Amino acid sequence: MKHYRKYATTLILSILFISCGSDDIIVIDEPIEISQEIKDLIYFKGEEDASTVLINVQSGPDNKLSTDEVDEIFQSFDTTDLLAVNVHQAQTLDPSLLEGGDITFDEAINYNAESVEMLYKVVKYFKDQGRTVYVLGISFGAFVTQELIAKKGIDVADNYLLMVGRLDIDDIIWQALSEGRLTYFENGITPIVEQEVSTDVTVRNLDKITAGLGMNRYTELLNPFEDLSNITYIYGETDQAVGRLTNPEIEFLQSKNVNIITGSGNHDETIDDFVVQGFEEAFGIQLKN
Numbered sequence: 001m002k003h004y005r006k007y008a009t010t011l012i013l014s015i016l017f018i019s020c021g022s023d024d025i026i027v028i029d030e031p032i033e034i035s036q037e038i039k040d041l042i043y044f045k046g047e048e049d050a051s052t053v054l055i056n057v058q059s060g061p062d063n064k065l066s067t068d069e070v071d072e073i074f075q076s077f078d079t080t081d082l083l084a085v086n087v088h089q090a091q092t093l094d095p096s097l098l099e100g101g102d103i104t105f106d107e108a109i110n111y112n113a114e115s116v117e118m119l120y121k122v123v124k125y126f127k128d129q130g131r132t133v134y135v136l137g138i139s140f141g142a143f144v145t146q147e148l149i150a151k152k153g154i155d156v157a158d159n160y161l162l163m164v165g166r167l168d169i170d171d172i173i174w175q176a177l178s179e180g181r182l183t184y185f186e187n188g189i190t191p192i193v194e195q196e197v198s199t200d201v202t203v204r205n206l207d208k209i210t211a212g213l214g215m216n217r218y219t220e221l222l223n224p225f226e227d228l229s230n231i232t233y234i235y236g237e238t239d240q241a242v243g244r245l246t247n248p249e250i251e252f253l254q255s256k257n258v259n260i261i262t263g264s265g266n267h268d269e270t271i272d273d274f275v276v277q278g279f280e281e282a283f284g285i286q287l288k289n
Helices: 068-076 106-126 140-152 171-177 201-214 247-255 269-283
Strands: 014-020 023-029 042-046 052-057 082-087 132-138 159-163 181-186 190-197 233-238 259-263
Touching: 014 269, 042 068, 052 068, 052 106, 052 140, 052 259, 106 132, 106 140, 106 201, 132 140, 132 269, 140 159, 140 201, 159 269, 171 181, 171 190, 171 201, 247 259, 247 269, 259 269
Parallel strands: 052 082, 052 132, 132 159, 159 233, 233 259
Antiparallel strands: 014 023, 042 082, 181 190
16 A cells, blocks of 8 residues: 655633723633643644634544645635644654564554554544534545544544545455555555565555555444534545545445445545535535635
């Protein structure tokens, strides 16, 4: 599978002077400031006290925290009263985890579990403040988000947009990735495994990270939830990276009232062609005028 990939806002003190008889009552309104503990886990842009928080679950996987997605959101979309956040994963918070040598598959699974806990900590932090929280998961980020929902529940966030992910990716794909071999889908349908193993240890380890979530069967893990109507799921029919959704996967999403959007393109084309529609339908966020 191909790997896809602070600004610290200034605290403003607003002082409101209210006249009450002969006395002046001074009320100091201090906008919410994100705790340092959370800041250490994120890259963010926007007002820290915004009522809506859009949390991006980084794609890839990669070993470096990306700033591109958050920056692009602010360049393209109406971000009025919006805080956009990208959350660290275990291997972006500590890149050395993947650099010293080959990790085991069990280690990859454990790192993914740490990443989900980080994501949950950030989502819960903002949700507990009474804010509206949206979660965006593209490619590998969709897998992490599915794991978040499976482990922590559908109500941890308000709405979700998942793009170019899979619920039950072919066994032959995740098994090959767990061995560091390259994979792709021909015409979005037929899984192809290349026999040669990557010579880059970091790439091999990132593939194991991918496999550590790809092995999960999300039609089973998400089945206990009766209603998943706050999810919008976008897939491409010729997706070469993760493959198109199969009929059983589509039927599962339909049975859970998921909003499904289908494109005819490959992995990147589907992202480019449908991200605007996805933002509008999932989050009510539109392009800048």
